[in-house]
Amino acid sequence: MKHVTFFFYAIFILQNTCLIVQAQNTEQCNTIINFNDDVLFDTTAMFCQTVWSNKDYILRYAQAGSELWSFLLSAPNTNSWLGIGFSTTGQMVGSSAMVGWIYQNGTAIVKQYYLQAKDPDEVTPDAGELNVKMNATTVFTRSNRLYLAFQINTSQPRKQLLYAVGQYNRLPAASDGLKLLQHREQDSASLDYTTGQSETRSIPYTTIKRTHGALNMIGWGILIPIGAIAGRYFRQWDPIWFYSHAIIQIFAFVFGLVGFILGLVVEGFINAEITHHKNLGILILILGCLQVMAVLIRPKKGTKPRKYWNWYHHNAGRILIILAISNIFYGIHLGMEGSRWYSTYAVILALMLILAIVLEIRLCRQT
Template identity: 80%
Template sequence: MNRVAFVFFAIFLLRDHCLLVLSQNAEECNSNINFNDNVQFDTTAMFCQTVWGDKDYVLRYVQAGTELWSFLLSAPNTNSWLALGFSSNGLMIGSSAMVGWIYQNGTAMVKQYYLQDKNPEKVTPDAGELNVKLNSTTVYTRSNRIYLAFQLNTKQPQKSLLYAVGPYGQLPTAKDELRLKEHRDKDSASLDYTTGRSNTISSPYTGIRRTHGALNMIGWGILMPIGAIVARYFRQWDPIWFYSHATIQIFAFLFGLVGFILGFVVEGFIKAEVTHHKNIGILILILGCLQVMAVLIRPKKGSKPRKYWNWYHHNAGRIMVIFAISNIFYGIRLGMEGSSWYGTYAVILALMLIVAIVLEIRLCRQR
């Protein structure tokens, strides 16, 4: 009992410590902070709002001239790069972003990047469509926060803003030509510069993309392995095991086929370069079609060809499941869905693996 009480006491202490750290790093718009000592332009009359509540991002901006706008973005300092992008349609591809970071030796760096594609190799430094005012860029840290400041020469900045934070401790280096590593998290919102209202942007294709991923996950990544488990470990229940196996695999194939078609729809809409993901998906579909055809030409039990048919059917199924699981995780990364998708699918896989291990031990003992 004393140990249980000690554990709960420790949890409460840890929670209070985390809340204290967050409160120390948090910044409110009504905070009386003087930025003029660090920023290259006047910041006294800037509009202010929290734009990414989960990450405690605070954006300040003001129209400083007829064709001049000032921006100051702040966030908790996590030894990562900080980015503010401007998009015409709320999407990453085709937008431009100001990115800032500070090396361990104190050297500060601010660069404009052109976001040509989601592939980090296509995120080009020293490129973009933003007309940045000369000598207006600054990035600095204070009180466990990082600040990115710059000015744009434009009549009206684009209203769709993109926010992103880089991976922990992985800053761009000269060795990699200052290429950005894939962001750790991102958000997007539309900003009305007159009223200051900010609304989260939801991509019109997000639903289709997630449906594509969910169907493939259910079909190729969950139902297909379950069907294989039924076929291997429940043969004593003949012919129920066969009809169950066949029914599960048919539904798996149909789910996967619809998900495969939606993948091409998504690719056509967002013009993303997902060659490897697509090619693996085509391979999985081909293997699935071959499995369906193999059932139609299944030799009779006891015949000589049946041995070779079994070898092909079993191994082709195993290969398909391996490729499917790998491509599902790869697709989650490409879709930038975050830890919730990774975690959910990983838990499902772990449960299926535990069940398979228990059933395999039972099968070995029976033999």
């Protein structure tokens, strides 16, 4: 009995200790904090707004003069870079961003970047449209949070703000020209500097974008190859192989069609330049439609047209699969979703390829 009592007492202490630690590491706008020892400008009278609640991003700002604005952005420290962008359209491309990070040796870096395109190679350091005040930028840590402070000379900052966080334990390297690595996650919102109201607009876009990618990946990139495998290697189980092949491909087409429609929604939402990705998607959808229509006009076995029909059906399916896989990886690149999407789909492809090779060897031995 004493051991049981001690066990529950230990759990109680552990829970309360975790709550205390969490409370110490959680910052709120109503928390009174003096930053003047760390920041190179006055922070005593700044507006405060939680701008990205899912990531615990807090933005403090103030008009320090007729042509001068002060900003202080904070987020949990994950050994990543912390960034805030100023945009005229709400989009990343064409915006200027302030980014800061701290190396393991304690060296702190704050730089402005100009985001010419989504490709990391087109994100230029020491460039941008922000008139940053000299000797007024700093980045520091406190209570397991990372703070980025800077001032810009302007009569009115841009209202469309972008927020981003870098990948875990991967900071820009001096040997690589401090090139900004791909962000882990991002968000955007419009900020009314007078009222302090922040309106997030990227949550539905991000959800739709990822749903578009997931549906296309499942439909065109996973189910279509699985259906092809069923159609080629399991013909000894007639007619089960045919119905399995047909049902899988129908589900794949439905997933791909819905994913394509969501892609059009995303394009309209962000006004993105994704011509090649879109054109490939249209071509894949056309091939998918032709494959579905081909089933409806399938000639009888043993007839001469059936030979040409088989040639068309098989080769059109192979082209569809190759284009779909290529466009999925291209879409992951455009969406800047990071290595998890790449690696997950790559592993699935590798497993399907290994299965296909094994079944192909078995088929060759049987014949």
